[in-house]
Amino acid sequence: MCNSTTMDSVHLEHHLNAIFKHAEDFTIETLQGPQCNILIAYFDTLADKKKLHRYVMEALMPVVAEQQNIAISSTLHFKIIQKVDNLQELLLTGSCLIQIEGEHPIYAVDVSIESPRTVEEPENEKVIQGSHEGFVEELRRNVYLIRKTLKTKDLVVKYMKIGDDVQSELCFIYMPQRAEQQVIEEMEQRILNATTSGLRSIGDLEQLIEDSPRSPFPQMLNTERVDRVIALLKQGKVIIFVEGSPACLIAPVHFNDFMRASDDYNSRWMSSMFISGLRWLSIIVAIFLPAFYIAVVAFHFEVLPDELVMPIKTSINEIPFPPLIEAFIMELTIELIREAGLRLPARIGATVSIVGGLVIGDAIVKAGLISTTMIIVVAITAIAAFCIPTHEMSETVRLLRFPFMLLAACLGFVGMSFGIILIWGHLCKLESFGSPYFMIITFEDVKKQVQAFLFGKADPSPRQTKWQRIQQQISAKGWNFLGRKKR
Amino acid sequence: MVVKKDNIHKNQIVYMVIQAQVGVGILSLPYNIAKYANQDSWISTLVAGVIMLLVILIMWLLCKSYPGMMMFDIFKQLTGNKLGKCLIIGYTIYFMLQSSYVLSKYGKIIEGWILERTPHWIVLSLMVLTSAYIVKDSLQSMIRFFMLVTPLLIVLIALSSYALRNANFLYILPVAQNGWMPIFKGSREAIFSMLGCDLVFFLYPYVRASHTQILKSVIRAHLMVTLLYTYLVFISLVYFMSPNDIKRVPEPFIYMIKSYSFRVIERMDLFFISIWIVSVATSFMYLLLLSAKGLAHLFAAPKHVTFLPVICLLTLITSLWLLDSDKLNVVNNYLTVCHYLFQAIIPALLLFISIVRKKTGDKREEQ
Amino acid sequence: MKNATLVQTVTYDLTSKKRLRVGAATPVLNSADSLQNMTLVAEANTPGEARILLNRKASGLLDSSKNKLLLLGEAYAVHDILPFLDIHYRNPRNALDARLAVVKGEALPLIQLRSKSESNVSRYLLNLIQSAEESLLIPKEDIQAIASVIMDPGEDVTLPYIELESSSQLASVKGIALFDKRKYTGFYLNDTQSPLLLLLKGGKPRQNSFSFNFGSPKEEFPQRQIVSFLITKSNRKLKLTVDEHKQIHVALHLKLVLRVIEYPNGDVEADKDKLLREYKAYFTKLTGEVIHQLQRANCDAFGIGRMLMAYHPDVWRGLDKEQYFRQVKFSPNIVIDKIKSGIEH
Incomplete structure (x- = not known):
């Protein structure tokens, strides 16, 4: 279509009405004022009326009444749209479009309804001791839940879209120092190459990108618990969230990971x-x-x-x-x-x-x-x-x-x-x-267990040498490790 | 071209060799050796282990002189294209014959001890199908399976060790009463149960390790298997008296374990046999793999999967025929000759040829 | 499993016409009360034939995988027992830990008795034998173990010896039956000699009680001199030597630790020396009896022949394999290490 810079409000109205002709909840309002008219387009069902009033109507009233120019830089909520392809997407995600009659720039304001489900413990994965938080259906809120516990700058968060007809938004999260580069690239490749008309749920995504969909065994872990996801992130796994699903996919997993519950960590x-x-x-x-x-x-x-x-x-x-x-x-x-x-x-x-x-x-x-x-x-x-x-x-x-x-x-x-x-x-x-998938126990695991038993739980930062670790254990536990008494 | 998935890690060599060597012969090993060596059978296994080391060395030297080439290619290199192809066909048939024999032996034991009324073809095709399923994909899946299954040998050893309670160590004495000839005759039998090292040597280019590392791993695995066999033979010797007693039990281990009874469970021999099936499956798998690779080489095919159905069918039919017509002993005699030929004589000849060639090549360079 | 008739005990008897009478005790399921059992009898030439006949009489298929007891009638056992045991070795489903016992007289009445303590006679008999094994009265022998021993030219097997007391409908373990190669010799050790044989063979004592009277009959209360005691520890050493004349000497050293359970006279510590002497004499006499009986039966229970084969093979080659045991000279030496008096003095 044509650039927004050349579209004026009449054309905009016709354009949007043509696209959304079957959607009766699509509303176009005109604020009529003595000096100019302002066109506001939004989805009735997606827009929060309170936000609409506060951010849009109240902000625009003075403009309409006194013909003040909209000082864009001072109004932080407003965004100028550059491309016309974004209009559809913005409207569908709950923004409202604003255009002043006679002028060309189109503004967008996010007025979407936010009513997320409360964060509560998932039904299937209850534990006796430990955090009782579980993910919700909103993608961004899930990322918030992770970030609020894992306050580190080393967290990679990538958004992607999947689906031909109906698009779903995905989020990739991993810690770059711990996750393997090969796995990350492989996952991205698979998601990009996956063709589907639209995801019904996260199970569909799992079947699209896993190694052997015909196997009876699951190859990606599915969980709703926040603490489990964080522990797995620290182990170097990659997490995928899909908008609309409280469960997330985790890869790569081993058979052992399916047998671990959060109780084990606590x-x-x-x-x-x-x-x-x-x-x-x-x-x-x-x-x-x-x-x-x-x-x-x-x-x-x-x-x-x-x-x-x-x-x-x-x-x-x-x-x-x-x-x-x-x-x-x-x-x-x-x-x-x-x-x-x-x-x-x-x-x-x-x-x-x-x-x-x-x-x-x-x-x-x-x-x-x-x-x-x-x-x-x-x-x-x-x-x-x-x-x-x-x-x-x-x-x-x-x-x-x-x-x-x-x-x-x-x-x-x-x-x-x-x-x-x-x-x-x-x-x-x-x-x-x-x-x-099925390497239950390797020789290195056994060595690690024995070391953990002898020298204390090992979650060492890789920069510590063994000697420093022993010193740390001594000062923490006061063991008479080397025959010297601790003062 | 070596695909990434087909790489063999150096830690996996030990498991490969152990699982390839320990197979169907382990059950009747004491009986076979005691037929010749009576109470000195345990010495026979040690002697056999030492002799096998020579064979390993010969094969290793051969592979070392032509790194990066599969054994089949080495044949062609050393003996020319036509003779090389004949050698490959010979080896393929040899492996297939061995696998048929393994299958028949397994079928006979299952029929004799557990499933008397089940038709043979069900028992045999189950083995063939499961082995083919695991072998058809990359090497890694088979090797991981070998690694996974190795701890079961410990269960086998533990079950057999229980016999030491009723052991009479006087049965072993006196040592070397009848001289050394019977011991050597017994070693011959023991060697046939130790033929598994060729798995590594036929897959030499896929192994990601240096030459000395490979040799060390193979020797280490081989020594472990030798010790294991010696221990097992020793246990049966102290439990059964020879010559009369042990000669009446063709499968001494099952007999031994059958007489245990614990409080919770009796007839441990059923579990023993169920675990033993896994060992048989591993040996059968490696023979299938090598025959398939041989055929693949012959027809210059990239993957061995395409030949698996043919090989499986041929092996199945042969072993069914062997079982039904009770010709196992005849085949055993043929196989004995083949073992000598293919495991010892041909590699030695080839090594000789390669040394001579190298020398003449050096001489030519000097000139 | 539903269609199987389990055979729990099998008896072998020889009829007057030299045919084999085989009895099989099979449990009968009565959901109302506890298990009863039913006895099936058949006469044939071999156990295999008898089995076919029994199969026709049984309601389900005969299954001998739970056959834990074989009773051999005396008349049958004096002939070669091994050939008819072949069926037990050849069948893969058979239990190789079945016990064997020789029965005085005929074995069949033993499985036909109605015991008051347990309604299943096979269970009763098996418990009887197992408890006797626990008290070191009889050796623990199952079919698999005796196969090796029977085939060994240098060792002979010993089996439990049971008797049926028809008056009280009870079976009791009388001792150990002595075999020479494959035949029952007719000689057996009674219940005081049996534990001693097992101790001499190196078994660990299991609270075996003995009592003997060392008083002289002239006294007023001869019963007062009976002392009952247990053997708590036993240590045996066997030394085999061959001298220049190819004469085999076996020195048996047995060191015992005893504990007195009843001493009517009262004071154990005071009479300790006397008790030591008496015990030593008693045990030496008993050992002499045991060895005499063994040599009469030509039963090499110690495995002297096997030891000769292992340590003196040339001597063994020159021996008469049938009668060598009778020529062995035993010198037993019993030492009582300690006498414990219990919680009383």
Whole structure:
């Protein structure tokens, strides 16, 4: 279109009306005054009336009345528009356009409604000890939440846009000294090359830019917690925010990152190790326990010790179904209960959980349809799956249970072995933006742990030498480290 | 062209060699050696380890003289294009034969001990498919898998060590009662379970390390495996009496572990076999990889993935035929000859040729 | 698992017609009360044949993966036991930690008895044997362990010896049955000699109680001289020497620490020297009995032959492999290190 410098108010009005002809909330007002008329265009639904009055109407009234020239430099809210392409975008983000009849410059003022959701703890990621802040849907407010905790100049914040028809705004955040350059470039490349008509949510973005969208395992971490994001930023990860989503994407991640909760940062060393170990145990139980039980009962019951054989045999003797069908019925029932629990309003929820527990648990055993041991196995598995801190990994684990059950029912322990080989092989192949996904523990990690144990928690600035670190520990703890008494 | 993803880090060499060497033979190793060496079988493994060092050295010298070239290229370089291609075909067939044998042996043990009624093709194709899945992508995925799986060997060792409770150390004595010839005959059997070093040497240009580092890592890994085998053979010798007792159990370890019973779980041999399957899978994987790379070299294809289906199918059919017609022993004899040929004689000859060439090349330069 | 009939105990007996009678105890599930069991009997030539016959009688498929006890009738055990055990080794599902025992008379009545303490007779018998093992009355032998020993020309196996007291419907462990190579010799050690054999073989004592009477019958209350004691520590050394005449000498040194649990006379400390002397005499006599019995049965329970093979292979080669044990000269030496008197003096 033509430059704004050549467009006058009549043309502007026609131009904007042509673009937004279907939008009935698009308003064009004219302030009529004795000397001149001022054209104001804005979206009724996006503009805050109070701001509109305060910044625009009150500022313009004297101009209209006394024909004072708008002293642009003194009015800080006003901005001169240079290009006509920006008009659409400015209006859609809540600005209002102002043009004086007869003159050419178009001014824009940001009068958008601000009513962000209050910062509260995210539902899925609650912790006992630690910060209870979570992100909100507004992009800029999220960046504010990060900046207010991480007051450092070494924070890179980049805005990008994605989407062909409907654009969404993205924000890239990382700490340049800690994040790897290669990863950053790779991420930027992928976002720029991603073609989509419009993002529905952050999950879409994840599928567009991750390494293997067909893998069942998530390759980017999804979290709403502020403290977790900050800790990960310090570790050198890159964060992506999308406007409209309180969750952010984090890359590159390892398998271990999915098993960490914020509790680990706030608890003591020993208890956090114990709880971490418990979580790893829960992932193993959640994937393998039903399959193990089916393999034992269907194929290899000699694995059970003598005292256990008869009780289990008694409990499964009268059941009409083979163990695989039993397991599938119970697992699917539990998944149904879980899904229903999500959708139920709170008041009915309690009643239905009683129904689920009593009817399904108790009555089905009494009717002789499912054995008691199967109920125990399924219950333990369900609980174990919920122990995993990240929601995405928890869903993956719940999904992976079923193929293992099938393999165990067909081939017993051998089938399970092959299932494990396949899963491990797949995990070894997965990469998250260039770094391997499944290196749980490397030799350097072990060395670091041992050093941390002997010399104290290491979060050293890289400029300190080892000797300085030891000195620091001595003065902090007064240890008789080198045989010299501390005064 | 060496793709970035195919680089092998120097820390990974050890794991590669260990997992390639420890495979299907570990279960019947004591039985095979004790057939010849009776109670001195543990010495046989040590002797075999030492002999293998020679083989490693020969291959390493060969690779060192032609850095940056894959072994297949070295064949062509040293023996001319046509003969080189024949050598590549020979090696490819040798690897495929070995992998069929590994597969059949594995199928036989699974059939004998766990899944008696499952048809062979299911058990074998499961192994082939999972190995092919891991091998089809870059080298790194296979090597990371090897690294991941190595701690399972510790579980294997721990389970076997439990047998020391009922051990009778008198079974080992007296040492070298029947002289050294039986020990050497036993070493022959032990060597066949230690053939895995060629993985590193066939993938030499992909390894990002200096020559001495590679040699050191390979020797270190090989010594670890030798010690492991010696330890395992020793355990079976103190548990089973030879000559009569050990000769009736073709798979001594499973027998040993079968008789344990803990409070929570019995029949530990099922777990042992499940873990052992992973070791078999790793050895099978490396054989698949090398055969695929051989074929890829033959047809000058950039990736080995294209040949994997063919190789998998051929291996599967061969091993099914071997299992059903019970010709394992026959194949074993052929393989023995092939081992001598391909692992020792040909590399030695090639080394000899390369030394001679270098000397004549020097002489020509002097002139 | 649902269709399997678990066999928990198997008995082997030899009938008068030299056929094998095999009994299998299988548990019967009664959801009302605790487990009962049902006995299946079949007569055949070998265990494999018998198994086929038993399968026809059982309601589900016979599964011997939980077969933890094998009872050998005396008449059967005096013949070669190894061939008929082959089926237990060959089947991959079999439990190789099954216990074996020799039964006085016929083995079949043992699994047909109705015990009052436990309704499952297999459980009862297995507990009986395991508790006897715990008190070091019988050696802990399972099928896998005895396979090696039976095949060893230099060692012989010893198995628990059980008897059924038909009057009280109870089974009791009588001692250790002595085998010569693969046959039961008919000789056994009773319940005082058995723990001593196990101690002489190097086992660690497990609160074995003994009591003996060292008083003379002339006294008024001869019972007053009975003292009951436990062995708390035992240390054994075995030295094998061969002299120029190819005569094998075995010196057995046993050092014991005892603890008195009952001494009607009262004062242990005062009578300590007397007690030491009496104990030493008692144990030496008992050891002599044990060794005499072993040599009568030609049962090399110590593994002397294996030691000869290991340390003196040339001597071993020149020996008569069948009768060498009878020519071994034992010199036992029992030393009582300490006598603890308990909380009373």
